[in-house]
Amino acid sequence: MLNYQLDKTFAALADPARRAIVERLVSGPASVSELARPLPMSLPAVMLHLKVLEDSGLVTSRKEGRVRTCRIEPKMLSQAENWVSERRRMWERNLDRLGAFLDETKPEDGE
């Protein structure tokens, strides 16, 4: 389940337009037309990207009157962050262990 969610979250982040939308939404909710304005593509293209972001759980949206407002879902952002951070830390721990091992096996000065 989490694995499947991570697939979708990382795939959603693998596109510059979708990252631009996430980047805009982390500073607050926005309407679809506000999100579309700076992007060099048609409104239907933006809506397809929003669909990928919503399917991944990174973004939620709600129609209020005639305006659809989009919001970031910070939980999914944290899950992606945690996955990568934990692997980066594992790599560093492994490097530390290797360093300690090399220190232990290094002959003492003067021996």
Add this chain to the structure above:
Amino acid sequence: MLNYQLDKTFAALADPARRAIVERLVSGPASVSELARPLPMSLPAVMLHLKVLEDSGLVTSRKEGRVRTCRIEPKMLSQAENWVSERRRMWERNLDRLGAFLDETKPEDGE
């Protein structure tokens, strides 16, 4: 350039087999056959996943004699981590600002 690299890095992480390979490699280098052993797929399928990981820059490999040894490239892992962490922090800062604004505009007790 960085944008293009991030596309490839996130796309590479959007697959459970490729994440399993990254997970194995953060604890040290491994040969292609070691990487393939726990994965429920053919060796050619593993090699295709490795190609995606190498193209993304997350993994490097070198042939030593008859064995190809794969290593994680921590710089790319950090770049992906930084992108997500920075957006999560931006979201939190925005939430803090909103909280401060609501505190300021809240009428004082007894007024």
